[in-house]
Amino acid sequence: MRKTRVLSVVAVAAALAVGACTTDDPADSTDEVDQVVDDEAGDEADSEEEAEESDADEWFVQSEYERQLAQRDIEPEGPADQPWLQAIEPEYVDTAEYAQDGNTLCFSNASVSNPWRVTGWITMQQQVQVYKDSGDIGEFRVSDAGDDDNKQISDIQAFVDAGDCNAIIISPSTTATLTPAVEAACESGVPVIVFDRGVNTDCMVTFIHPIGGYAYGADGAEFLVENLEPGSTVLALRILPGVDVLEHRWAAAQEIFADSDLEILGDEFTEGDGAAIKDIVTQYLQRGDVDGIWMDAGDGAVAAVEAFEDTGNDYPVMVGEDELSFMRKWQETGMTAIAPVYSNFQWRTPIEAAVQIWNGEQVPSEWVLPQAPVTEADRDEYLQRNADMPSLHYAKFGGENLPGYPEAWQDR
């Protein structure tokens, strides 16, 4: 009996020791990855097979990183007041072969499991309504996979089997797993439109997405480097490990921090939970100064700011997102901040693309939408525009000129 007691003490000690020593080991936490609690953003264009390990280097592709950073400075083609129709360096493809005799539009959605997706989904429905009223779209059929790959694969198959979809829009839940399903949809001959996260094939007519995660992560990191003195301390708050969307943001930030004189205190996973964020930031503040906060998504950014308020510290230089709760806090406090944007208006584009394809118009084969952060210069303008919107709404949702505005986004 004495022995078991000793054993359990040893087990506790070992657990602590193991934890303390393995600072750099790639650790699995597949449970959490599967949950994808809060991958509010979609994925970018990368179509290389990613290895499963969540080692930072696995998530970094130099050429793609450089491409995205460069794309930020390229003037997009298309109407400036309709960013969802703009495209960066488009290569147009003919769509004559996809002429249809019907107008049933089918949409396989990964999920509406976070505010970013909810906002976009409302925008998309409003856009569909416009084309229903004009007669361009007859029926709009939707299936929601609830973040379940298997469900989405069978959803897509059901659309293919039904045989009466005149175009299939897919917002994939994960990259590798959904690839065969998208290929099967392509083979059925109807035009396929993929948006948000990518898949490892180019069989679709068009792949719609904003510039991407590297650009998102770099926007925030560069802002911190510019606005903090050399030697300042930065805390990185992340949602989850192992989700490519989010890993790219962090990989880009690490790349930029590595070339700077900023000291990175740590990177912590929060699952976007306000209480966890506040607790972690408070603890870092107990140990010393935190001059800047970098976040891979703005969820709970307000809780991070409040941790500084409640502990009586000066506001940090802050990287948030174009989520209104954060932007309002930013305006209220006047702190130095930036709101990187993962363009929510991209949810309008697939509908526009479907109608264009049916009309035989050319569309870009890779439709890269602009993705400009909200800065102090245009912050107030965006807040003004969204004054009546709920706090978990996204400033660049791009639906102001749709007929359902503003009620559709207010009554969720």
Add this chain to the structure above:
Amino acid sequence: MTAPRPAHRSSGASRVAGVASALFGGGSATVFALLIVIFAGIFAMNPSFMEPPSLMAFIKNAAPLVVLAIGQYFVIVAGELDLSVGSLVGTQVVIAAALIDGEESRTGPVLLLMLVFGVLVGLVNGLITTVLKVHSLITTLGMMLVLYGANRLWTGGAPTGALSEAFRQPGRGGVEMPVVRLLPWSLLILVAVVIAAVVVMRRPYGRVLIAVGDNEQAAAFSGVRVWQVRTAAFVLSSVMATLAAVLIGGYAGVTAQVGEGLEFAAITAVVLGGVVLGGGRGTVIAAMAGALTVEALFTLFNQLSLPSTIRPAAQGLIIIAAVAYAARERSQPAPPVDDARPEPARS
């Protein structure tokens, strides 16, 4: 600390030995030992953690889980489980934000409404479990999903509205004073809840609750209306979840993720406190200490700069080891010196 002391020892040295043996001897006192060890670890890593403002920040963060653990204790000690508390916390915060919508004057009525809603959820949980004889695991799992789904349906996945400043005070604010800088309201609320819970467990209701958890039939034969006792336990749990919602909403505001996973944190805390799943054993104080231990563990990991990815695994190992350590003590006859085994009457 409320470590039980052997009364029949008088000399100082042996009393210390007695306390040490009570603390480290297993049983429900193990959690206090673990708590002390973890706190010592945090202190060693970062002495400034023991400064009053830091401790107060820790309390503010830990308060919701402690309140939830106390609620969960009532249910577990009566031989049931309540999985719905996490969803209930989330739903309550979302309701509060949507109905208050930033208007200070609505704070009071909305708090009242939340209380009513909490009681209602507890009643439904309790009555379905006791009257319809559905196992509480199923009942509350169902309730968890119903609340989660209703929440999603109502908000479309994105909570609307905003909490008022008054609503946020209990979780965020406090009394300005020297030394601690700010004495959080949540600490005062916590002390009140703990005292109330200890009193409840010392009163006939508490004893009956434990009796029901220990042996339902024996309790029934001795005239206890088991269904009433258990239903009341579910109501207590839901009311505690409502209070936790006020504290957590006040602490961190509204996010779409609020409340997620709290049910397991609360159950972990209670089990860590040596309260046996299946009922009939354990003290509410130990359950509370379990909650503090879970939170302290997170703090320790943070101080150790443990990579976030490995923390759940380390946490799981420590919890299993601690519970196994405590449980092995139960399977042997009462140790001669300490009385660490929980008595039903003590809380």
